[in-house]
Amino acid sequence: MAEKLLKMTNICKSFGTNKVLDGIEIEVDKGEVVALLGENGAGKSTLIKILGGIYHADQGEIYIDGELKTINSVSDAGDNGIRIIHQEIVLVPDRSIAANVFLGREYKKNGLIDSKRMQRETQALIDELGIPLRANTLVRELPLGMQQIVEIIKAISAEAKIVVMDEPTSSLSHAETETLFGIIQRLTKKGVGVVYISHRLDELFRITDRILVIRDGISVGNVKTKEARREELVNMMVGRELTSYYTRNAHDVGDIALEVKDFCNEADGISNVNFHVRYGEVVGFAGLVGAKRTETMKTIFGVKKKTSGKLLLDGKEVKINKPSDAIKQGIVYASEDRKQEGLVLMNDIEFNMGLANLDEYIKFLHIDKKAWGEMIKEYKEKFSIKITSSKQIAGDLSGGNQQKVVLSKWLALHPKVIILDEPTRGIDVGSKSEIYEIIDELAANGCAIIIVSSELPEIINMCNRCYVMCEGKVSGELKEADFSQEAIMTMATNRE
Amino acid sequence: MKNMKKVFALLLAATMVFSLAACGSSKSDSKSDSSEKKEEAKEDSGDKVKIGFAPYTLTNEYFSAVLNGVQEACDELGYELVYNDPQSDSTTQAQQVDDMIAQGISGLVYIPNDSANARSVLQACKDAGVFVINVDNVIKEDDYELCDGIIASDNEGLGRLSGEWVAKNHPDGANILIAHLQTAESCVVNVDGFWKGIKENVKDDSKFKEVQVVEGGGATDVTYKAVSDALSAHPDIDVIYCINDTSALGAIQAVEDAGLTGKVDILGKDAAPNGKKAISEGKMVQSSGQCPSQMGYDGVYEISELLAGNKIEFNVAIDAYNVDKDNIDDYDLDAWDEITHKNK
Amino acid sequence: MANNKSIAVKDSNAVVNYFKKNFGVILGLVILNVIFAVTTKNYFTASNILTMLQNNAVNAIIxxxxxxxxxxxxxxxxxxxTVGLTGMVGAYLITNLHCNFFLALVISLLVGLIIGLINGFCIAYLKIPAFVATLATMSIGRGVCKIISKGxxxxxxxxxYNAIAxxxxxxxxTEALSANGRVPLSVSVILIYAIILLALxxxxxxxxKFGYYIYAIGGNETAAKYSGIDTKLYNLLPYVITGGLCAVGGIIWASKLQGVQSxxxxSFEMDAISAVVIGGTSMSGGSGTVGGTIIGILIIAVLSNGLNVMGVNSFWQDVFKGIIIIVAVVIDVLRKSKKR
Structure with a gap:
């Protein structure tokens, strides 16, 4: 039998006393797509970073084509044909696609850069992959999703044996995701092994051959995708039976809390948005990437400027020019981008939880540590936030805990309307389920909730009503009884 | 936001206009605001001889005094004066001299920013037939051929006068602190002269000890800090010799703070207005006077001689003079040096 | 991720914490002091220490x-x-215009605040990079200073006015402790100003709240904005305060030296930036303390005074300052990467 393309055995890695990986095994065949599935903090990224030469394993061996290799640096990994595509985009925006693809290994002719040849080869590769791009386009001019694709092109342009993709679809639109899947298929035909990391189970079922589940640094399952069942995978990941993934109790819906009338923001291409949300109601916003849902919410919150339209809170018009105006009115917005827009990562939890409400805790030169501490304690218990101290640095927390800190910050203000933008993005299944519980409880307490989500099941299972947006307009509204993935997708692609 | 940008753009434009206007007025006296005057000036400038003045900085009162002398001579002779402030930058100074040549100057009073880099400026003047009188900061000897005359202070003599004062007033020896400006060649010569002045006037120079040299940068605040540190280290200092009066003011304050007023003699250099005031108040004991205004004044007169086809003495050293409490009343405390007028 | 326990377990004892946090720089300060005390006769005397502190008080204020x-x-x-300009404005008003003492003070202070306001407005509202904006005001301020003084x-x-500083x-x-053994020691009022301003x-x-907002903006401006903080206003205010502090510095120097030179x-900015950076403040913002900065100021003070007292040429002092900055930043970087 042929040697495995990649074999990592008994990989162990500790940070201080914290054992992150404990004897992980992974094998990848030529032309095989292996999914790496696990909650945040399960050890996926550590494993990938060891393969990529960023971290050094305490124990264990890496074999490539049956040969024992030592990978001590990123360039070692590169020499062995290992390409890692990280979530963040690290391209030079003001250079062409070709220049980015060949960055650091430019062709030279007579001592000068041979840009024609680089462009030719890049274009050949783009065409081979069937992507509608020109090699001389500046990266800055591409939409975010396409930039991600360029990142992938860059990774595979040099001879690649093993390609690792870390949450590649998180910023891709539907069409771009299809392009990506096309690329993966072409790669596997050429015999390249792919390691694919994603939280989106649907994707794993579509394109992977095998799924490796890890939890707390150990392998807990290695199943063929064809034979895998969704519930089984989730249970393996969280290590317990999730009786009900979503929490949804029936409760009363009250009066209209927030009403948005003829809302326009020309700069962002938002036109004539109308919707409302009632107290105790959970309203979803579905749509594809580029539907301008986030932009709409940011305009309501006062981060972006509206050009026309009205906001009615409790039937009365309110003027919101900046976030502090919105917060004063009781409208808060928990951003989709926790790290950039939600938290001050280098500061502690206390700091972050109190940041939006310092008026409450600081009165001139007196800091009311007691009230502040009690608030933190209340939310820590309520949301079972896993922290050892309120002085723990926010950047060190897992995604789920970070999201809970952000939610606590806003809920401590007792808002009337809370806008949750992708509340469960990048969060492990266990925390997800807990966040759904929090949302349900909030609604039960009469809070008006808006959820912007790209995960249709989330909208279908959590919302009373949902609006679908397409290219800056509301293209449809659905009541709970009419919810279905097909109905939403039809509206989301309804370009009039 | 758009409006804000507009406002900003307007502000910027206004600032530029303002600053251009400011530059213009400082460059040449002929450029006045009113158009009438301008025309007058134009007609005048047809006959008026233009004289250029190229100091290496004007943000120093010493050079302002040179400028005063140059201006006064030009007024007397009916010349038009053109000058710039290169702010201690050799390249800028060279460009400004080129501009002056283009404006048609007949002679240049030149204080090179860096004597080692003066050759290109001198050559440019020579090529354009512009007479150059080098004042104050003397050019290198091998560049003498390109220059028409030199007027300089006797830097060694300046130091020597101060040295003599110390020798006379501290016959039994003294601990001496030097507040230096080590990057200036003239100051190095100056301090050498100071020691010569002591050694030539005492029998036993071993009792005169240089306890420390501190860098005062020729500035009050820097000298203040450096001298106060040095006084901590050497409470037995008797004499502080400063390379100019400006830095001496810092030394005075440092001595006062250390509670040593009256116990330490402070000597300055230049006999600048501030220095003379300090002497009259008894805070400073001596300052060797230079004649910056006279130097500028004489420079212009030498050019006038050359223009008239007369010969001049190539190298003129302007003597230093001693200012101390005994003769301070003879001097005008508000001026630098009094110009000895030629045509009166 | 691993060892946040040291951060998590916050000792109740503030003093112990302070030493723990600033261990590197405090050690550096102690070592410098020991070196100077051993090698230089008149370094470790009460009068020299007082002189040293007084000479660096304005730097502390800046x-x-x-x-x-x-x-x-x-x-x-x-x-x-700004120090130069405000000092010059005060001197000009008092000496050339025979202005009332209080009026001169108020106008000098206003000039400082206005420069700060211009800086802050350009940076916060016009989004001009801070380096560029303050480079411009630096040039303008220095120019105006020379225009007023005519050099x-x-x-x-x-x-x-002269009594201010x-x-x-x-x-x-304390006669016995002083440099010459004749006059008693004295504490300059400048030192007291500096201590008060550091405490404030x-x-x-x-x-x-202001302080929390500054840390939040430095740590993550977007997150601060989304938390309802008026980030533009709080970007502007520190510059206005800085302008005012520089005016205080300018008035002090003018008063201390009983005169102002243009x-x-x-290069005051160099000493100030050096002290803040040596004190462990991150140039990318969000982290840094007054306590650390004080140590940074003291290191700069000890270095320049000590070398002066030792009789080392001032050109070498610049070299040593540079080396200390590199060492301090390297320590900072190492400490951060260790956390990872």
Whole structure:
């Protein structure tokens, strides 16, 4: 039998006393797509970073084509044909696609850069992959999703044996995701092994051959995708039976809390948005990437400027020019981008939880540590936030805990309307389920909730009503009884 | 936001206009605001001889005094004066001299920013037939051929006068602190002269000890800090010799703070207005006077001689003079040096 | 991720914490002191230490503002020029215009605040990078200073004005400790100004919303904005405060030296930035303390005084300062990467 393309055995890695990986095994065949599935903090990224030469394993061996290799640096990994595509985009925006693809290994002719040849080869590769791009386009001019694709092109342009993709679809639109899947298929035909990391189970079922589940640094399952069942995978990941993934109790819906009338923001291409949300109601916003849902919410919150339209809170018009105006009115917005827009990562939890409400805790030169501490304690218990101290640095927390800190910050203000933008993005299944519980409880307490989500099941299972947006307009509204993935997708692609 | 940008753009434009206007007025006296005057000036400038003045900085009162002398001579002779402030930058100074040549100057009073880099400026003047009188900061000897005359202070003599004062007033020896400006060649010569002045006037120079040299940068605040540190280290200092009066003011304050007023003699250099005031108040004991205004004044007169086809003495050293409490009343405390007028 | 326990377990003892946090720089300060005390005769004397502290008091005052600017991830290189200009304005008003003492003070202070306002407005509202904006105001300030003075230094002969920084508090019975053994030691009032302003800055950064906002903006401006903080206003205010502090510095120097030269304050920004950075403040913003900055100021003070007392040429002092900055930043980087 042929040697495995990649074999990592008994990989162990500790940070201080914290054992992150404990004897992980992974094998990848030529032309095989292996999914790496696990909650945040399960050890996926550590494993990938060891393969990529960023971290050094305490124990264990890496074999490539049956040969024992030592990978001590990123360039070692590169020499062995290992390409890692990280979530963040690290391209030079003001250079062409070709220049980015060949960055650091430019062709030279007579001592000068041979840009024609680089462009030719890049274009050949783009065409081979069937992507509608020109090699001389500046990266800055591409939409975010396409930039991600360029990142992938860059990774595979040099001879690649093993390609690792870390949450590649998180910023891709539907069409771009299809392009990506096309690329993966072409790669596997050429015999390249792919390691694919994603939280989106649907994707794993579509394109992977095998799924490796890890939890707390150990392998807990290695199943063929064809034979895998969704519930089984989730249970393996969280290590317990999730009786009900979503929490949804029936409760009363009250009066209209927030009403948005003829809302326009020309700069962002938002036109004539109308919707409302009632107290105790959970309203979803579905749509594809580029539907301008986030932009709409940011305009309501006062981060972006509206050009026309009205906001009615409790039937009365309110003027919101900046976030502090919105917060004063009781409208808060928990951003989709926790790290950039939600938290001050280098500061502690206390700091972050109190940041939006310092008026409450600081009165001139007196800091009311007691009230502040009690608030933190209340939310820590309520949301079972896993922290050892309120002085723990926010950047060190897992995604789920970070999201809970952000939610606590806003809920401590007792808002009337809370806008949750992708509340469960990048969060492990266990925390997800807990966040759904929090949302349900909030609604039960009469809070008006808006959820912007790209995960249709989330909208279908959590919302009373949902609006679908397409290219800056509301293209449809659905009541709970009419919810279905097909109905939403039809509206989301309804370009009039 | 758009409006804000507009406002900003307007502000910027206004600032530029303002600053251009400011530059213009400082460059040449002929450029006045009113158009009438301008025309007058134009007609005048047809006959008026233009004289250029190229100091290496004007943000120093010493050079302002040179400028005063140059201006006064030009007024007397009916010349038009053109000058710039290169702010201690050799390249800028060279460009400004080129501009002056283009404006048609007949002679240049030149204080090179860096004597080692003066050759290109001198050559440019020579090529354009512009007479150059080098004042104050003397050019290198091998560049003498390109220059028409030199007027300089006797830097060694300046130091020597101060040295003599110390020798006379501290016959039994003294601990001496030097507040230096080590990057200036003239100051190095100056301090050498100071020691010569002591050694030539005492029998036993071993009792005169240089306890420390501190860098005062020729500035009050820097000298203040450096001298106060040095006084901590050497409470037995008797004499502080400063390379100019400006830095001496810092030394005075440092001595006062250390509670040593009256116990330490402070000597300055230049006999600048501030220095003379300090002497009259008894805070400073001596300052060797230079004649910056006279130097500028004489420079212009030498050019006038050359223009008239007369010969001049190539190298003129302007003597230093001693200012101390005994003769301070003879001097005008508000001026630098009094110009000895030629045509009166 | 691993060892946040050291951060998590916060000791209740603030002093112990302070030493733990600033261990590297405190050790550096102690080592420098030991070296100078051993090698240089008159270094470790009460009078020299007082002189040293007094000579660096204005730097400490400027550092209060510089710390805020750097905490926000920005910089203010116009501080030295503002010191010069405000000092010059005060001197000009008093000496040339025979202006009332209080009026001169108020106008000098206003000039400082206005420069700060211009800086802040350009940076916060016009989004001009801080380095560029303050570079511009530095140039403008220095230029105006020279225009006012015409390059000539201005002497101040107003007793009230000169008493602002000239006042000393004499400690009776300390004659024996002084440099010459004749006059008792005295503490300059400048030192007291500096201590008060440092204390106020500490209060401002640690006990007010303003301080929390500064740290939040420096740590993550977007998150701060989304938390309802008026980030533009809080970007502007620290510059205004810095301008005011520079004016205080300018008035002090003018009063102390009883006159102002148009070069006053040149390269003051270097000492201030050095002290703040040596004190462990991150140039990218968000982290740094008044306590650390004080150590940074002391290191700069000890270094320049010590080398002067030792008799080392001032050109070498610049070299040593540079080396210390590199060492301090390397320690900072190492400490951060260790956390990872």
């Amino acid at each position: 550092c209060c503002g510089m710390l805020m600017a750097i905490l926000m991830g920005q910089i203010d290189i116009s501080v030295g020029s 000539i230094s201005i002497r101040i002969r107003d007793d009230a 000239g006042t000393k508090i004499v400690i009776p019975g 800055t500490w209060l401002l950064l640690n006990k007010t 070069t006053l304050g040149e």
